[in-house]
Amino acid sequence: MNDRTLRAALGKLQGQSELPVSQFTPAQQAVLDRFARQTGALHRRTQGRGGVYQVLQVDILAAHLNALSPGASSDDVSLPARARHIASARSSKAAAHRHDKHYLLLKAHGGQVNWQDTQRGIHLPLSEHTRDFGVAALSVASSDGWASEQDLWLVENQALFDRTDWLPPSTQASLAYYGGQLNGILLDWLAARERFTRVILFPDYDGVGFANYARLYSRLGSRCEFWLMPDWQDKLARFGSRQLWQDTRAEFERVRPQLPPALGELTEQMAAQGLALEQEAVWLD
Numbered sequence: 001m002n003d004r005t006l007r008a009a010l011g012k013l014q015g016q017s018e019l020p021v022s023q024f025t026p027a028q029q030a031v032l033d034r035f036a037r038q039t040g041a042l043h044r045r046t047q048g049r050g051g052v053y054q055v056l057q058v059d060i061l062a063a064h065l066n067a068l069s070p071g072a073s074s075d076d077v078s079l080p081a082r083a084r085h086i087a088s089a090r091s092s093k094a095a096a097h098r099h100d101k102h103y104l105l106l107k108a109h110g111g112q113v114n115w116q117d118t119q120r121g122i123h124l125p126l127s128e129h130t131r132d133f134g135v136a137a138l139s140v141a142s143s144d145g146w147a148s149e150q151d152l153w154l155v156e157n158q159a160l161f162d163r164t165d166w167l168p169p170s171t172q173a174s175l176a177y178y179g180g181q182l183n184g185i186l187l188d189w190l191a192a193r194e195r196f197t198r199v200i201l202f203p204d205y206d207g208v209g210f211a212n213y214a215r216l217y218s219r220l221g222s223r224c225e226f227w228l229m230p231d232w233q234d235k236l237a238r239f240g241s242r243q244l245w246q247d248t249r250a251e252f253e254r255v256r257p258q259l260p261p262a263l264g265e266l267t268e269q270m271a272a273q274g275l276a277l278e279q280e281a282v283w284l285d
Contacts, residue, residue: 002027002031003068005025005027005028006028006031006032006035006064006068007065007069008028009024009028009031009032010032010035010061010064010065010068011065011069012028013053013055013061014061014062016055017054018052018053018054018055019053020047020050020051020052021044021050021051021052021053022050024053032044032053035064036053039057039060039064040057040060041055041056041057041060041061041064042054042056042061043056101139101140101141101185102139102140102141102183102185102186102189103139103140104137104138104139104140104176104186105135105136105137105161105177106126106129106130106135106136106137106174106175107126107130107136107161107164107174107175107176108126108127108130109153109164109171109172109173109174109175110167110170110171110172110173111127111172112127112172113126113127113130113148113172113173114126114127114148115138115146115147115148115174116145116146116147116148117144117145117146117147118145118147119144119145120145124136124138126148140185140189141185142185142188142189142191142192143192144189145193146195147193147195147196148174148196150172150173150174150196150197151171151173151196151198151199152173152174152175152176152196152198152199152200153167153171153173153174153175153176153200153202153227154176154178154182154199154200154201154202154216155175155176155177155178155202155203155279156179156202156203156204156208156209156212157204157278157279157280158179159279160177160202160279160280160282161175161176161177166229166282166283173200180208181208181212187215187216187219190216190219190220190224194223198223198224198225199216199220199223199225200225200226200227201213201216201224201226201227202226202229202279203226203279204244204276204277204278205232205236205270205276205277205278206244206245206247206248206251206252206276206277206278207248207250207252207253207254207255207276208251210252210256210259210263211251211255213226213259213263214255214258214259217258217259217260218258226260226262226263228266229279229281229282230282232266232277233269235277235281235282235284236266236270236273236275237275239277239281240270240273240275240276240277241275241277241278242274242275244276244277244278245270245274245275245276248276252267252270252271
């Protein structure tokens with residue numbers, strides 16, 4: 001029996017003597033019918049052209065609902081959402097569970113790179129932080145005023161963040177590591193205002209990488225770019241992975257229509273050869 005579906009259905013019945021069957025989804029009706037057979041706490045009877053669920057044993061219904069939602073009575077909105085989900089459903093992922101904050105890992109590359117929060121009149125000397133500490137971390141939110149006069153590069157894998165000699169010559173920019181999937185808060189933050197000259201994404205050339213770019217492009221349009229590494233055609237043919245292509249092909253096909261024309265040659269070559277390419281190939285001659 002699906003706990004989430006049953007919890008939602010019993011929640012509708014809480015405090016009611018009966019409710020029309022039409023108020024429940026087909027999935028909820030299925031779990032309620034099973035619950036009724038197993039416990040005898042409910043009865044489904046025909047009424048007119050429809051039917052109703054009648055509560056026969058309130059205590060049994062309440063006990064099951066309490067078991068499914070042991071802290072449902074807690075309404076402390078000051079708690080993190082994931083803690084409230086555990087209270088109501090024994091799982092932090094029972095409902096929307098995005099964190100309230102996102103922490104961006106940053107490095108500076110090439111000359112003096114600074115960030116400013118114009119709303120608060122403060123700045124982050126990113127070049128100095130990179131020199132002294134190796135990395136800077138920034139808590140970002142859509143409402144803040146953080147921005148930089150230089151480009152922002154986003155990389156999917158840590159190796160590209162650790163070692164930056166792959167960047168084009170004369171690059172003066174911020175480099176951020178996003179670890180596989182672009183966070184929704186990060187996308188909201190980037191879309192809230194024009195914070196950089198350009199936002200450049202360099203992901204793996206696979207279904208996941210293209211899906212991330214499609215999400216970014218849908219929010220920023222021409223303000224973002226997908227970086228094509230030098231000699232990508234040769235690298236794809238020599239070092240491309242058939243397994244990675246197969247593993248992410250469904251995602252590739254799903255988002256391909258959402259990609260801008262500039263990626264047409266790359267996507268055509270990948271599809272024709274049945275190959276995907278990881279970022280780290282940028283170092284291979």
